[in-house]
Amino acid sequence: QVQLVESGGGSVQAGGSLRLSCTSSSISTYYCMGWFRQAPGKAREGLASLYRGITAYADSVKGRFTISQDNGKRTVYLQMDNLKPEDTGTYYCAAQLLSADCARDAANVGFWGQGTQVTVSS
Secondary structure, eight states, rough: OOEEEEEOOOOEEEEEEEEEEEEEEOOOEEEEEEEEEEEEOOOOEOOOOOOTTTTEOOOOTTTTTTEEEEETTTEEEEESSOOOGGGOOOEEEEEEEEEEEEEEEEGGGGGGGOOOEEEEOO
């Protein structure tokens, strides 16, 4: 069982930045780590993934968000720059075994964090 805990959410004005963190209870080279978000009344949306050094991003966040992982692989980050009001939502860390693009489909995710709130104001 993999336990994931997110932190770093909060309120920011449009154009500002936040960095989210996700700490895992396990260390494994073979887990893909991803980030999703969910706005009220909408489906959970995949944003970014990282698997063995390979990254993938949704079109909506390309050039603004960056996923990374520390050298010990216990923590994955989502650096969010130039935030927009439409980025508001609950952000979730995710893990999936042996997947090269684990943010493509929420239904395939093996483990979820509890979520952290991000609010971007105009």
